[in-house]
Amino acid sequence: MPDAVTPTPSYRALFAVPAIGRVLLGMQVARIAQSMIGIVMILFALQRYNDPSLAGLVAFASIFPGLLISPIAGALLDRHGRVRLIILDYIVVLAALVLIATLSLTGHLTAWLLVAIVSVSSLTGPLSSSGLRSLFPLLVPEPLWERVNAVDSNGWVLATVVGAPIGAVVAQIVGFEVAMIGIAVAYALAAAVIFGSPDPRTDVESTGNLLRDAWLGLVYTWHNKTLRGLAVSLSMGNLSGGVIEIVVPVLVLKHLGLGQDVVGYVFGLSGLFGVASAFFSGRLKTVGRERRLILIPMAGFVFTTGILLWPGSIVPIAISMALSGLLNGPLDIAMFTLRQRCTDPAWMGRAFTVSMNLNFSGFPIGAAITGVMLTIWPVEVAIVFGVATNALAVLLGYFLIPRSDG
DSSP states (O other): OOOSSOOOOSHHHHHTSTTHHHHHHHHHHHHHHHHHHHHHHHHHHHHHSOOHHHHHHHHHHTTHHHHHTHHHHHHHHHHHOSHHHHHHHHHHHHHHHHHHHHHHHTTOOOHHHHHHHHHHHHTTHHHHHHHHHHHHHHHSOGGGHHHHHHHHHHHHHHHHHHHHHHHHHHHHHHOHHHHHHHHHHHHHHHHHHHTTOOOOOOOOOOOSOHHHHHHHHHHHHHHSHHHHHHHHHHHHHHHHHHHHHHHHHHIIIIISOOOHHHHHHHHHHHHHHHHHHHHHHHTSOOTTTHHHHHHHHHHHHHHHHHGGGSOSSHHHHHHHHHHHHHHHHHHHHHHHHHHHHTSOGGGHHHHHHHHHHHHHTHHHHHHHHHHHHHHHSOHHHHHHHHHHHHHHHHHHHHHHSOSSOO
16 A cells, blocks of 8 residues: 655655656556557558448457456456556557567458457456556555546546557558557567566455456446446447547548548647646646536537537647547546545455446447448538537436545
């Protein structure tokens, strides 16, 4: 557990925590690689197979299988620690990327084989995403939680700033297969950096049976009113995130006729505007204000998604992505901190894993639905779907997220 000494909240105090810099560095390298994968795989499906529905299916397969087994992943994290399981996920993704690149270069990569490999590699995803997020409150004293959550959130947006443009440009210059090998090397580096990091243990509520522990983690999360409210509302809002993931590349590549590097730039723009937002939000004292800091950005996403209905140019896409980045900072910080405050440390591995994956479950579903929509209807129908799901998410959050922790 974190040191009992109460530090003055600051980023300097955060980086003085033993080993936190090493953990954050490994996390950042992996997240940049993950951001590169996201854009490279979607562009690969759109450009190599010319199929929006396949792009949506690949996005779905890269996330959803892992979501289904997230309760088991959470039980493993609570029982066996986090660092070694985080490294395991990095190695699995590395192997999958090398396999996809090799099969593609040799002409043996069918669309369904691509989906199958991506699906299998996603199974270990919760080990690293939830493992890191549940590790932070164990390494860092509570007064610094807002700061570490800001760095956590900023890690995602910074990864988008760097990873999405680099992934798109590298794939355009040297080819998708070389880009995938490069991403695999980044995962190897992340594993090397985080290897040997401290792995604090907590008293764990365990039955000794992995499947029962996983089930009890799901039950604990669902019975926690705050975690349940976040899961229902944010999963609905993330449907729109899946819409954006597919719609924006289609708008840029197919409707505007621009290069795949531009796709990386507009996603990077979202991250760029999110950097300042996340660091500013990390300086806010969120206690008692989390619900408001979640609902207001969620309402803003209704507007930013609707901007994409503006008739065809790169301007509305850029504005939409920039404003989305600004809104994401306070939402992430408030959500992370609220989840930490309302979760018993003995349940953090399971509760965080289940909560995070329930929250994010709308994203792959939204991407898959959008891919199918684009093969049947105009892109505007998918955008309206994204607007509607954002609006419903706000209503659900207003009624289901409690006004106090619990």
